[in-house]
Amino acid sequence: xxxxxxxxxxxxxxxxxxxxxxxxxxxxxxxxxxxxxxxxxxxxxxxxxxxxxxxxxxxxxxxxxxxxxxxxxxxxxxxxxxxxxxxxxxxxxxxxxxxxxxxxxxxxxxxxxxxxxxxxxxxxxxxxxxxxxxxxxxxxxxxxxxxxxxxxxxxxxxxxxxxxxxxxxxxxxxxxxxxxxxxxxxxxxxxxxxxxxxxxxxxxxxxxxxxxxxxxxxxxxxxxxxxxxxxxxxxxxxxxxxxxxxxxxxxxxxxxxxxxxxxxxxxxxxxxxxxxxxxxxxxxxxxxxxxxxxxxxxxxxxxxxxxxxxxxxxxxxxxxxxxxxxxxxxxxxxxxxxxxxxxxxxxxxxxxxxxxxxxxxxxxxxxxxxxxxxxxxxxxxxxxxxxxxxxxxxxxxxxxxxxxxxxxxxxxxxxxxxxxxxxxxxxxxxxxxxxxxxxxxxxxxxxxxxxx
Numbered sequence: 094x095x096x097x098x099x100x101x102x103x104x105x106x107x108x109x110x111x112x113x114x115x116x117x118x119x120x121x122x123x124x125x126x127x128x129x130x131x132x133x134x135x136x137x138x139x140x141x142x143x144x145x146x147x148x149x150x151x152x153x154x155x156x157x158x159x160x161x162x163x164x165x166x167x168x169x170x171x172x173x174x175x176x177x178x179x180x181x182x183x184x185x186x187x188x189x190x191x192x193x194x195x196x197x198x199x200x201x202x203x204x205x206x207x208x209x210x211x212x213x214x215x216x217x218x219x220x221x222x223x224x225x226x227x228x229x230x231x232x233x234x235x236x237x238x239x240x241x242x243x244x245x246x247x248x249x250x251x252x253x254x255x256x257x258x259x260x261x262x263x264x265x266x267x268x269x270x271x272x273x274x275x276x277x278x279x280x281x282x283x284x285x286x287x288x289x290x291x292x293x294x295x296x297x298x299x300x301x302x303x304x305x306x307x308x309x310x311x312x313x314x315x316x317x318x319x320x321x322x323x324x325x326x327x328x329x330x331x332x333x334x335x336x337x338x339x340x341x342x343x344x345x346x347x348x349x350x351x352x353x354x355x356x357x358x359x360x361x362x363x364x365x366x367x368x369x370x371x372x373x374x375x376x377x378x379x380x381x382x383x384x385x386x387x388x389x390x391x392x393x394x395x396x397x398x399x400x401x402x403x404x405x406x407x408x409x410x411x412x413x414x415x416x417x418x419x420x421x422x423x424x425x426x427x428x429x430x431x432x433x434x435x436x437x438x439x440x441x442x443x444x445x446x447x448x449x450x451x452x453x454x455x456x457x458x459x460x461x462x463x464x465x466x467x468x469x470x471x472x473x474x475x476x477x478x479x480x481x482x483x484x485x486x487x488x489x490x491x492x493x494x495x496x497x498x499x500x501x502x503x504x505x506x507x508x509x510x511x512x513x514x515x516x517x518x519x520x521x522x523x524x525x526x527x528x529x530x531x532x533x534x535x536x537x538x539x540x541x542x543x544x545x
Contacts, residue, residue, distance in 0.1 A: 403502070
């Protein structure tokens, strides 16, 4: 059973039902011949299951991200959806025209020129000769490879191949666009150009996007599927699914996270014992554009992973005088303080943080490694540490934000993750002067004058 075009539910672009795919693995070349002769009466191969029982539906206007480690089955699934590979079992219904950018340069004849490959691929994707002629100039302009359009594709760099391939699928009136990792080879300017196109495309059409770039997945997708060993491990909100993926990646390198141990509660800092101070009261020029940001108390129960040889016990945001606050103002100096406790001897702890928006995109962060690179601390079991980061708080758009805090042991390149706390602190920006971008920075001076 395989893929089929279906008019079905007008609101459903893709329906994948119990799709599986296996490959026949033979120990000896002769076994292939035996298998052909026996015509299935006896099995001479071991099945390797690339996909097992995959099911989901994707509506029009959605962008589905598919993530997972190498070998998880991502590319196999995309090939089946795009029709270049048949499933071993299950069905796929497609409502509309599919344009896929899978393996970079697939479908291009390296001996043909860029122009010839454009004509060939556009025809394969369903355009008539008149439509191709009408759109060729737009395709060439979008690709922006100049005179190389009349050179053989075998002379192209990977970036030029990407430009031409993406330009073709962007001009064929597709209803569904499938993108697999290819954007990773593009330069920053063209990658952003592709992202802008896909966001506009998603207003009415459907995108399936595969990437190891978690920030790009969180930014673009409104739903993510995590594949593991050919099966769906998690399907849901991009932020939740990518956090699971990050946890899995760390645990693949250093082993499973330690389970929380039942130990007597250590003395915690009582937030109520501090006299909270509203930093807004100090501002003379109060107004509706002031970036007021509410700070919620440290979440001891927030999702976390790691070996737990050293753990994060508390965290605060402090004002410039070192006092914990429950309101801060964008553009003012703040201090992020994290408190930790060692459960074993630790050599060279690294404490860091990430500020993320509600989509899980990383806005900024830092860690202690460079500062203490030449004089790493030795922490004994039972000792407590305090990490402080002093910085000017950017001006945040209205919305919800989180600060993840982590502690590792080792170096920037090689380390053991001991405690990574997602959403250790939650923030809510209730008013803002941020006019563009995801965040703003205080301006030292802005001027406008007429030149003489």
